[in-house]
Amino acid sequence: xxxxFIGLGSNMDNPLRRLAAARDALAAxxxxxxxxxxxxYTSEPQGERDQPWFHNQVVHxxxxxxxxxxxxxxxxxxxxxxxxxxxxxxxxxxxxxIDLDLLLFGAxxxxxxxxxxxxxxxxxxxxxxxxxxxxxxxxxxxxGRSLQGCLAALSYRLQAGCIYQ
Numbered sequence: 437x438x439x440x441f442i443g444l445g446s447n448m449d450n451p452l453r454r455l456a457a458a459r460d461a462l463a464a465x466x467x468x469x470x471x472x473x474x475x476x477y478t479s480e481p482q483g484e485r486d487q488p489w490f491h492n493q494v495v496h497x498x499x500x501x502x503x504x505x506x507x508x509x510x511x512x513x514x515x516x517x518x519x520x521x522x523x524x525x526x527x528x529x530x531x532x533x534i535d536l537d538l539l540l541f542g543a544x545x546x547x548x549x550x551x552x553x554x555x556x557x558x559x560x561x562x563x564x565x566x567x568x569x570x571x572x573x574x575x576x577x578x579x580g581r582s583l584q585g586c587l588a589a590l591s592y593r594l595q596a597g598c599i600y601q
Contacts, residue, residue, distance in 0.1 A: 437469070437498040441572065443537040443564050444493050451491040452476065454519060454534050459589060460497060461515045467500035474567030481528030481600040482561065492599075494539065494567040501600070505541035509551050514538040539564065544580045554578060562592035562601045 442462065455476060463470035473495045481487045481553040498509060513536075516523070520533040539555045546553040556579055558564045565587045568575065576584040594601040 445535040472571040474570040479563035
């Protein structure tokens with residue numbers, strides 16, 4: 437089994453319901469076991485600030501041998517579409533109904549067209565690292581950095597389930 441961590445986010449059309457639907461869809465993937473979900477955090481939008489705050493969480497799947505990182509990414513993109521996301525024409529860093537980001541797949545880095553693992557911006561984002569810490573506090577990234585160390589390097593504030601960065 438290969439450990440996969442997926443970031444979930446939404447700030448449109450009942451975000452909590454959309455996150456629940458995404459978790460259900462991930463749990464139904466064949467040859468994958470849903471191991472854990474972090475609490476849901478509310479976080480300030482990054483980039484385009486003039487939009488509703490996001491609801492974010494991270495989930496942990498154990499993927500069987502039928503899965504590869506590109507295959508899981510394709511499945512995530514299909515789930516996004518099924519849950520109402522329309523990527524073409526969508527503003528980068530703008531509001532979205534659902535966002536499913538493959539953060540890590542196993543312990544090896546991956547770089548190919550359309551896929552870079554670990555997710556290249558996750559180390560800058562408290563809204564990814566804080567929920568990841570909830571479900572994998574001892575995680576070490578492929579480059580040898582610890583999750584705790586990466587989080588300590590960020591400037592952020594956590595207050596009552598809200599992440600300010």
